[in-house]
Amino acid sequence: xxxxxxxxxxxxxxxxxxxxxxxxxxxxxxxxxxxxxxxxxxxxxxxxxxxxxxxxxxxxxxxxxxxxxxxxxxxxxxxxxxxxxxxxxxxxxxxxxxxxxxxxxxxxxxxxxxxxxxxxxxxxxxxxxxxxxxxxxxxxxxxxxxxxxxxxxxxxxxxxxxxxxxxxxxxxxxxxxxxxxxxxxxxxxxxxxxxxxxxxxxxxxxxxxxxxxxxxxxxxxxxxxxxxxxxxxxxxxxxxxxxxxxxxxxxxxxxxxxxxxxxxxxxxxxxxxxxxxxxxxxxxxxxxxxxxxxxxxxxxxxxxx
Amino acid sequence: xxxxxxxxxxxxxxxxxxxxxxxxxxxxxxxxxxxxxxxxxxxxxxxxxxxxxxxxxxxxxxxxxxxxxxxxxxxxxxxxxxxxxxxxxxxxxxxxxxxxxxxxxxxxxxxxxxxxxxxxxxxxxxxxxxxxxxxxxxxxxxxxxxxxxxxxxxxxxxxxxxxxxxxxxxxxxxxxxxxxxxxxxxxxxxxxxxxxxxxxxxxxxxxxxxxxxxxxxxxxxxxxxxxxxxxxxxxxxxxxxxxxxxxxxxxxxxxxxxxxxxxxxxxxxxxxxxxxxxxxxxxxxxxxxxxxxxxxxxxxxxxxxxxxxxxxxxxxxxxxxxxxxxxxxx
Numbered sequence: 212x213x214x215x216x217x218x219x220x221x222x223x224x225x226x227x228x229x230x231x232x233x234x235x236x237x238x239x240x241x242x243x244x245x246x247x248x249x250x251x252x253x254x255x256x257x258x259x260x261x262x263x264x265x266x267x268x269x270x271x272x273x274x275x276x277x278x279x280x281x282x283x284x285x286x287x288x289x290x291x292x293x294x295x296x297x298x299x300x301x302x303x304x305x306x307x308x309x310x311x312x313x314x315x316x317x318x319x320x321x322x323x324x325x326x327x328x329x330x331x332x333x334x335x336x337x338x339x340x341x342x343x344x345x346x347x348x349x350x351x352x353x354x355x356x357x358x359x360x361x362x363x364x365x366x367x368x369x370x371x372x373x374x375x376x377x378x379x380x381x382x383x384x385x386x387x388x389x390x391x392x393x394x395x396x397x398x399x400x401x402x403x404x405x406x407x408x409x410x411x412x413x414x415x416x417x418x419x420x421x422x423x424x425x426x427x428x429x430x431x432x433x434x435x436x437x438x439x440x441x442x443x444x445x446x447x448x449x450x451x452x453x454x455x456x457x458x459x460x461x462x463x464x465x466x467x468x469x470x471x472x473x474x475x476x477x478x479x480x481x482x483x484x485x486x487x488x489x490x491x492x493x494x495x496x497x498x499x500x501x502x503x504x505x506x507x508x509x510x511x512x513x514x515x516x
Numbered sequence: 517x518x519x520x521x522x523x524x525x526x527x528x529x530x531x532x533x534x535x536x537x538x539x540x541x542x543x544x545x546x547x548x549x550x551x552x553x554x555x556x557x558x559x560x561x562x563x564x565x566x567x568x569x570x571x572x573x574x575x576x577x578x579x580x581x582x583x584x585x586x587x588x589x590x591x592x593x594x595x596x597x598x599x600x601x602x603x604x605x606x607x608x609x610x611x612x613x614x615x616x617x618x619x620x621x622x623x624x625x626x627x628x629x630x631x632x633x634x635x636x637x638x639x640x641x642x643x644x645x646x647x648x649x650x651x652x653x654x655x656x657x658x659x660x661x662x663x664x665x666x667x668x669x670x671x672x673x674x675x676x677x678x679x680x681x682x683x684x685x686x687x688x689x690x691x692x693x694x695x696x697x698x699x700x701x702x703x704x705x706x707x708x709x710x711x712x713x714x715x716x717x718x719x720x721x722x723x724x725x726x727x728x729x730x731x732x733x734x735x736x737x738x739x740x741x742x743x744x745x746x747x748x749x750x751x752x753x754x755x756x757x758x759x760x761x762x763x764x765x766x767x768x769x770x771x772x773x774x775x776x777x778x779x780x781x782x783x784x785x786x787x788x789x790x791x792x793x794x795x796x797x798x799x800x801x802x803x804x805x806x807x808x809x810x811x812x813x814x815x816x817x818x819x820x821x822x823x824x825x826x827x828x829x830x831x832x833x834x835x836x837x838x839x840x841x842x843x844x845x846x
Contacts, residue, residue: 214614214664214665215665216614216663216665216666216667216694217663217665217666217694218666218667218692218693218694218695218696219667219694219696219697219698221694221695221772221773222694222695222696222697222734222774224773225772225773225774225779226779226783228773229773229776229779231776231779231780231783231818232783233697233783233786234783234786234787234790234818234819234822235780235783235784235786235787235817235818235819235821235822236818236819237819240819242822243822243823243824
């Protein structure tokens with residue numbers, strides 16, 4: 212990442228103050244984004260999200276495993292990403308809601324999936340066999356705003372996931388693992404309306420106290436960021452997680468502002484796009500100009516194969 | 517240039533395809549300047565005695581390409597020019613570079629070349645404007661002229677014997693560039709013309725098409741005049757510099773921002789350059805102006821210029837323009 216001269220930084224900050232960023236967007240406008248599902252045929256579910264120059268792929272693989280002893284009637288999930296520690300921690304907090312103490316990549320998404328998906332549907336034989344979901348994220352190219360893209364990719368991948376139907380062989384098993392027959396044809400799908408979508412608001416502050424924050428920062432704007440708040444919002448408009456990055460302080464009124472903006476962002480409308488099999492269903496429109504922008508820029512190539 | 521992905525629906529794809537095909541058929545040198553891939557034979561008139569240049573190989577008496585690119589012929593020399601090539605400097609080119617390092621008596625600039633270019637302290641006008649010998653004090657104050665990461669416009673003076681590139685910025689039109697943005701495109705999209713520094717009056721914007729692929733779009737700055745004006749300017753500069761380094765109130769800083777109208781023009785021009793670069797068209801002032809006028813005539817929001825519909829429109833516009841041009845010629 213090349214540095215920026217003082218003149219360029221001044222220009223970027225001036226643009227944000229005047230609501231006209233370097234590529235002509237307003238402060239709260241997203242770049243045109245594009246979601247494709249089913250990009251990895253070998254995985255149970257996958258999605259690729261392109262948000263301007265940022266390109267991320269998320270994949271979901273399901274394998275049979277043993278349920279955790281504390282929750283014998285639920286399946287498990289594990290996540291892994293190749294991200295810097297700071298971003299990976301932020302991703303967990305956003306999806307998880309701050310419940311995780313460890314910054315490790317494993318075991319984190321279980322709680323999130325519990326919130327978003329009915330994990331009991333993942334169980335095969337209670338206490339003995341369940342489905343383990345492995346969710347991986349890969350950043351192909353980064354042009355800022357990785358968290359939002361990854362959140363959208365994970366949600367789309369989960370929507371696209373098909374868990375094969377399993378038939379359990381009847382017979383005494385005792386302590387051993389029962390025989391299971393994995394069908395090749397029939398698949399179960401999740402209802403992912405509860406899985407949250409992440410909205411990141413970046414504050415590019417100067418020495419003075421400004422109240423301006425932007426959505427969907429590019430790499431140059433992110434290099435100037437003083438602080439960023441990432442909010443994960445579920446389809447019902449509820450806040451699932453919140454994290455603040457960056458060293459500068461934020462006034463509480465600014466944070467409340469950011470949260471209310473995050474709840475009404477157009478990316479939230481993508482809950483309907485990313486979560487339903489039929490994209491022609493109109494969703495309730497809160498702000499008609501956002502919807503027009505959404506229809507103009509968001510092109511879903513294939514949602515469910 | 518970052519790779520971009522356009523999501524086009526079927527009709528848009530067809531229209532874009534048709535426009536690009538039309539452009540290809542119109543390009544006059546479609547026979548001898550064929551694009552080749554690796555291991556393609558290059559059609560050459562063997563009796564003339566051919567000089568094999570970069571990217572070619574003599575294989576079984578045939579001239580075969582070793583790179584993917586376009587065949588260029590200069591008299592007897594045949595070579596392959598790749599499309600994503602690094603910038604190839606020539607003396608007299610105007611370039612835009614970014615300072616990476618301050619070395620004794622020189623600045624090193626990154627200009628998208630295989631090595632950093634060098635701008636000597638002696639090739640740069642001193643702030644007080646007097647022509648004199650550079651002293652040790654001048655050397656210590658180099659940072660007050662250009663700092664690291666500053667954007668500089670300069671001219672290629674020539675190559676040194678060790679292959680490094682030397683620049684000069686003696687004229688008033690060269691120097692530090694502030695109040696604007698830099699765009700990076702492929703160097704071959706900027707053709708060498710008579711003039712690279714443009715002032716677009718109707719927009720109030722300076723446009724510098726660096727031959728190295730760095731394009732500067734910024735607020736118009738009057739070239740500084742003579743000694744007296746230099747001094748008053750310097751005093752102003754010192755004031756703004758010291759005040760920006762301490763806490764500046766909101767109003768003061770807002771006063772120093774570019775005006776909204778100029779900013780809109782800058783962003784529109786920058787987006788036009790981005791669209792043209794992503795489509796692979798040569799970037800010249802005329803094409804940029806046409807693209808900007810097209811977008812304003814359609815009343816597009818500035819950020820919508822980066823949407824797929826505008827890309828297709830620009831490609832179609834370019835195809836019609838080229839066809840009209842060839843009709844006029846022929």
